[in-house]
Amino acid sequence: MAHERFDPARAVRFDLNQGVVRLKDSVDHLLVPVDALTELWQGAGDEAVRQFGHRLGTEAARRALEGFAGDITEASPEQVLEHLGGHLALLGLGSLDFERWGKVLLAVVEHSPLPPTAGALLAAVVEAALQRTASRDVRVVPLGDEGGRQRLLVLAPAAAEKASGLLAEGVAADTLIARLNASTTAGDA
Amino acid sequence: MMVQDRIARLQGLLARVQRNAAVPRPARAAGGASQRPEAVQAEAAAIESSVPDAAAEVAAQVLLAEPSEMAVAFEAEAPGLEIGEVEEVVEIDVDDVVEVTEQEVALTEELAEERPPASSRRPKVAAGSMDEALASAAEQLEEEREAPLKTPPPESGRQVAVPAAEDLRPSGAPPDLEVAVAETPAAPSGVVPTAEQLGQTIELEEPTAADLELAAAPQQTSPPPSALEVELPLGSGSYAEAIEAPASARAELLRRRMEEAGEPAAPSGPEGVERLARPPVAETQVVEVAPAAARAPQTFLQLLDQALSLGLD
Numbered sequence: 001m002a003h004e005r006f007d008p009a010r011a012v013r014f015d016l017n018q019g020v021v022r023l024k025d026s027v028d029h030l031l032v033p034v035d036a037l038t039e040l041w042q043g044a045g046d047e048a049v050r051q052f053g054h055r056l057g058t059e060a061a062r063r064a065l066e067g068f069a070g071d072i073t074e075a076s077p078e079q080v081l082e083h084l085g086g087h088l089a090l091l092g093l094g095s096l097d098f099e100r101w102g103k104v105l106l107a108v109v110e111h112s113p114l115p116p117t118a119g120a121l122l123a124a125v126v127e128a129a130l131q132r133t134a135s136r137d138v139r140v141v142p143l144g145d146e147g148g149r150q151r152l153l154v155l156a157p158a159a160a161e162k163a164s165g166l167l168a169e170g171v172a173a174d175t176l177i178a179r180l181n182a183s184t185t186a187g188d189a
Numbered sequence: 190m191m192v193q194d195r196i197a198r199l200q201g202l203l204a205r206v207q208r209n210a211a212v213p214r215p216a217r218a219a220g221g222a223s224q225r226p227e228a229v230q231a232e233a234a235a236i237e238s239s240v241p242d243a244a245a246e247v248a249a250q251v252l253l254a255e256p257s258e259m260a261v262a263f264e265a266e267a268p269g270l271e272i273g274e275v276e277e278v279v280e281i282d283v284d285d286v287v288e289v290t291e292q293e294v295a296l297t298e299e300l301a302e303e304r305p306p307a308s309s310r311r312p313k314v315a316a317g318s319m320d321e322a323l324a325s326a327a328e329q330l331e332e333e334r335e336a337p338l339k340t341p342p343p344e345s346g347r348q349v350a351v352p353a354a355e356d357l358r359p360s361g362a363p364p365d366l367e368v369a370v371a372e373t374p375a376a377p378s379g380v381v382p383t384a385e386q387l388g389q390t391i392e393l394e395e396p397t398a399a400d401l402e403l404a405a406a407p408q409q410t411s412p413p414p415s416a417l418e419v420e421l422p423l424g425s426g427s428y429a430e431a432i433e434a435p436a437s438a439r440a441e442l443l444r445r446r447m448e449e450a451g452e453p454a455a456p457s458g459p460e461g462v463e464r465l466a467r468p469p470v471a472e473t474q475v476v477e478v479a480p481a482a483a484r485a486p487q488t489f490l491q492l493l494d495q496a497l498s499l500g501l502d
Contacts, residue, residue, distance in 0.1 A: 074488060075488060076487065081489075098492075100492070104499060105495070155497065155499060163501060
């Protein structure tokens with residue numbers, strides 16, 4: 001499958017006459033200071049933040065799929081990352097990378113302007129993006145911030161729920177990754 | 190020149206006759222003085238025929254004339270010659286000639302011991318007749334020819350040449366020995382170089398204490414002491430504190446103590462101790478070793494599905 005390289009040229013359009021900022025083939029956007037937005041979602045509930053993040057991730061995945069003509073079946077991880085990470089970068093959320101620890105897949109967001117406590121918001125954005133891109137039921141569990149790098153664990157819904165419980169119990173992220181690699185149970189076991 | 194030589198030869202002959210006349214002899218036979226032997230007469234005739242000049246006549250008169258007439262004949266025929274006074278002239282017969290010849294041979298041998306140098310005048314021929322003189326001259330030449338002349342040094346004069354190796358070799362020697370003799374460069378033992386050949390040769394005295402020299406033990410001659418050599422002080426049990434020990438002394442001491450304790454000694458390096466250091470391991474090398482078991486998925490969906498397949502027991 002032929003795919004286009006990510007091209008950010010003319011991705012953001014500032015209509016100064018109308019005072020509108022638009023992304024390519026997208027709705028109008030609003031440039032908001034980070035601290036103001038942070039105060040806003042910190043006052044909101046978890047579900048509201050999660051919905052907010054889903055809306056951002058879904059919109060980014062939609063634009064990323066345009067580079068694959070709607071089908072990423074044969075797309076390599078690098079190609080998907082190129083487009084998906086590119087569109088998240090246009091939103092100003094940071095740089096997206098993938099890390100593979102054995103069979104465990106981690107999504108890492110670096111250089112995000114959001115505070116370290118914004119892991120749930122970034123997890124909601126990546127989760128919605130992967131669901132929209134791969135059409136899979138995906139859950140993303142935040143593992144915490146390490147030096148400005150938000151590590152996000154990509155799992156199935158059942159495994160994600162158990163992992164969240166283990167992390168709440170104080171299990172370290174590396175131990176959780178090791179247990180995931182040692183398990184033979186697939187799916188939501 | 191030839192005439193003068195013959196005159197000189199005849200004068201020599203006359204001198205011999207005079208000497209023979211002084212020798213006492215037995216009484217001669219009666220009438221012997223007037224009767225000349227035939228051989229003497231024939232010799233005189235031969236001299237007259239071969240030497241027609243005045244000298245030949247003088248010689249013939251010496252042989253044929255009476256003794257009293259000899260001095261007068263010499264004065265008359267050869268006035269330039271001074272023969273001297275003849276005290277007594279006796280007749281010469283064949284026996285006297287033979288005697289003279291024998292005595293002359295003895296006299297020649299005596300004179301040979303004091304042989305004049307080669308550069309001196311040729312000695313007079315001592316012979317009873319011209320034939321004998323010629324014969325003796327021929328014999329003398331033959332004797333001189335036996336020893337070939339060799340190019341002498343400027344101061345040496347006539348000398349006897351060293352015979353060749355072939356002449357020294359015995360006639361019946363085998364071929365191998367002949368070759369060995371031919372290759373030997375040494376001079377024969379019987380030939381001694383002359384003083385002229387040796388030049389200013391200094392003769393060394395014969396060693397008188399050869400036995401003592403051989404019996405004495407050879408002495409080892411030590412080289413003369415150099416100005417840079419300093420004798421080391423003998424060990425007195427003390428050492429200088431200011432002198433630092435060499436860099437490897439500590440390691441050497443440790444090694445010897447370990448050997449005395451029965452422990453294997455470490456091999457001595459530049460400082461006496463070999464240090465083994467593990468090469469530094471880069472961080473990327475460790476990361477490559479840990480996840481080596483997983484197989485990388487080819488597509489993004491494979492990667493995602495693999496991650497979604499994980500669960501927790």
